[in-house]
Amino acid sequence: MISSTKFSYVNRSLHKWKAVPESRFKKVAEMLDISNLMIKIKTRPQLLSRDTVYGVHLVFKFSDSIKFSTKPMYVNLKYTKESETSHAYFAKWRDNEWMMIELWRFLNHKEDPGFKFIIESFSPYDCGDCPIYVEGLEFRAIDDVKHEEVNKVQEVQQALKSNLNVDQEQPLSTNSENTFKKSIDYANERFALNEVNGKKHLMLSVKEALHNFSNVKLFTSKPSSQSRFQEVIELLPQHIFRINCTIESQMLSQDTVYACYLVFKLSETCDGLHCPVKVRDLFQQGNKESEILNFISPSPWNIHDITRVPQQREDGWMEVNVWKFNSNQLKNDCILVNLKFTSYEGTMSGLIVCGAEFRPI
CATH class of the missing domain: 2.60.120.260 (Galactose-binding domain-like)
Known part of the structure; x- marks a missing residue:
């Protein structure tokens, strides 16, 4: 020393x-x-x-x-x-x-x-x-x-750079296209549902998942031909946003632990997203501890047991694990999702959100 x-x-x-x-x-x-x-x-x-x-x-x-x-x-x-x-x-x-x-x-x-x-x-x-x-x-x-x-983290950082703008998306791969087959409600652009290895996988559109989606002071809508839901949103300058939705029990497999992933990209105008972001389950009021996640993959010395880092998807988007739950935790035959994202410093301007995906762990 x-x-x-x-x-x-x-x-x-x-x-x-x-x-x-x-x-x-x-x-x-x-x-x-x-x-x-x-x-x-x-x-x-x-x-x-x-x-x-x-x-x-x-x-x-x-x-x-x-x-x-x-x-x-x-x-x-x-x-x-x-x-x-x-x-x-x-x-x-x-x-x-x-x-x-x-x-x-x-x-x-x-x-x-x-x-x-x-x-x-x-x-x-x-x-x-x-x-x-x-x-x-x-x-x-x-x-x-x-x-x-x-230097492994540089690979993810390079992937982020190549996907900075939603208008520069690459076509979906064949595997990604088949992962979520069109459900009967897909025409309403609400969700995509599929079974993999006997377990249900669910993806909600940003319209279905995001709290206060229609507030034009907080978000701006963008068409996206490569997105499953043809429309995504970009966050305007703000320190907080929320995922607030209800999932009916039949959309999930019983007695299964699920992870919730936020599917996103970064625009060229992203602001404070270099700093970590806190996420807290508002339905667990007794638990004041927040999970820590990154939208930009951090340096190796910034990765700790408490931090969650983004991963590159096959469809050209990024994803980060924001929550996990058991499908048996029902209230009125539904799973209630209420997650609050808060930036430590700076705003989350430039975060482009496609939706929320729920996959068995």
């Missing part, structure tokens, strides 16, 4: 040295303004095992006590590596209220030239304006990650 005393501080008047009993070093940097950190880090990997994947972590803690949680905390750390600006969204808890946040992953080779970081700012969304103590930079071996998996 490299001590924060080895770093350079651009805003010298906004930091001071302080002895913190729980630290492994005699003194650490106390940063008074988390929105303007400007810490320069230049380091070269030393004393590390060769041909091993390492994660580079910033270790810090808030000067005021913050309630400990077993789940990572949203901090949205903005930083620059070389000339590339990046974000690390969630920090994990350690002992004595210390936290760590991963900035990078690399395979340690003998010829590695080293790293240059500029730590710029934390988001005040959950952090407030509390000063932080920066202990240092820690290198941790990642035993369960193969080298080829470090």
